[in-house]
Amino acid sequence: QESIRRTLVRFRSPTGLSSLGDRQMILFVILLLGYIITQGGNSMIIFLVQNKALHSPMYFFLANLSFVDMVYTTTTIPKMLVGFLSDVSTISVPGCFLQMFFFIQLGITSRGILTAMAYDRYLAICHPLHYTSIMTQHIQLLLIAGAWAFGTFCTLPANLITWHQPYCGPNVVKHGWGDPSSVRRLACADTSVDNTVSLSLALVALLTTGVLILTSYVLIGISVSRMSVAQRLKAFGTCVSHLTVVSISYTAASFYLMRGTLSIFFQVRIIVAVLYAALTPFLNPVIYSLRNKELQESIRRTLSVPLVFLCYPVSNLHF
Incomplete structure (x- = not known):
């Protein structure tokens, strides 16, 4: 730890993207707009879920997913945007490792919440009569706490091993942020154990949540096959948004894990990582808003309130 504090004092982040030249500003604008939309869209979902009409377990999990996103x-993105505007962006060593930890931990936590949402859909469709008695507020909180704990369990060991490595050489991370594999390349020791532990825990996180989600939908499919056409369409309508988000999330995560093994340019691998960090959180509120009628209605009612005051004649207002 002492060698880290003494030699790797600053973390220089934009090195991996500086070679993009003029295209760097295009990526800056895209990321900035995407970040603003992501924060605004997810904030609106959290705000709307406070409405009594949306006080159901599905929207409780959705609000938590929005917060995590x-x-x-x-x-990652604000620090990366600063790096686009300057030749070199720096971060303290503890800040670099905290960024590494939360980037991976929050990514796994979001998949834990997606798993809880799949379980919620399974109960609602396959066991509707017992749904309210099983999916109590206590169970909802336990599922959310379990998602956070699972994310920490799958992240902390590899992060601690990397932290205790000796760093006595370069302090330039060739990436847009504190990417774990990029930081480990700066270690002055064998990092094979670090890489094995990190990859193993990443696979455990993806496979565990992925198998649970897949199992939920297999059971849902079996149950739906026994329903009438109208019931099937209703069940499909409640699941399509979640299935879309899960498909995008796990596809992006797979590309992110495989980017180091693909025969593509270094800058392209970094852009893949950047898209992975920004794409799913950006699409989540868009997908749920477009596919969910209750959420659409809540958005419409919320936006209609200021419009009423704007359209109401001033002469009719009495003070």
Whole structure:
């Protein structure tokens, strides 16, 4: 730890993207707009879920997913945007390792919440009569706490091993943020154990949540096959948004894990990582808003309130 504090004093982040030249500003504008929309869209979902009409377990999990997405993008994108505007962006060593930890931890936590949402859909469709007695507020809180604990369990060991490595050489991370594999390349020791532990825990996180989600939908599919056409369409309508988000999330995560093994340019691998960090949190509120009628109605009612005051004649207002 002492060698880290003494030699790797500053973390220089934009090195991996500086070679993009003029295209760097295009990426800056895209990321900035995406970050603003991500924060605004997820904030609106959290605000709307406070409405009594949306006080159901599904929206409780959705609000928690939105909160995780907001924090997740904030761990990387603002610092990366600053790096675009300057030749070199620096961060303290503890800040670098905290960024590494929360980037991975929040990504796994979001998949834990997606798993809880799949379980919620399974109960609602396959066991509707017992749904309210099983999916109590206590169970909802336990599922959310379990998602956070699972994310920490799958992140902390690899992060601690990397932290205790000796760093006595370069302090330039060739990436847009504190990417774990990029930081480990700066260690002055064998990092094979670090890489093995990190990859193993990443696979455990993806496979565990992925198998649970897949199992939920297999059971849902079996149950739906016994329903009438109208019931099938209703069940499909309640699941399509979640299925879309899960598909995008796990596809992006797979590309992120495989980016080091693909025969593509270094800058392209970094852009893949940047899109992974920004794409899913950006699409989540868009997908749920477009596919969910209750959420659409709540948005419409919320936006209609200021419009009423704008359109109401001033002469009719009495003070």
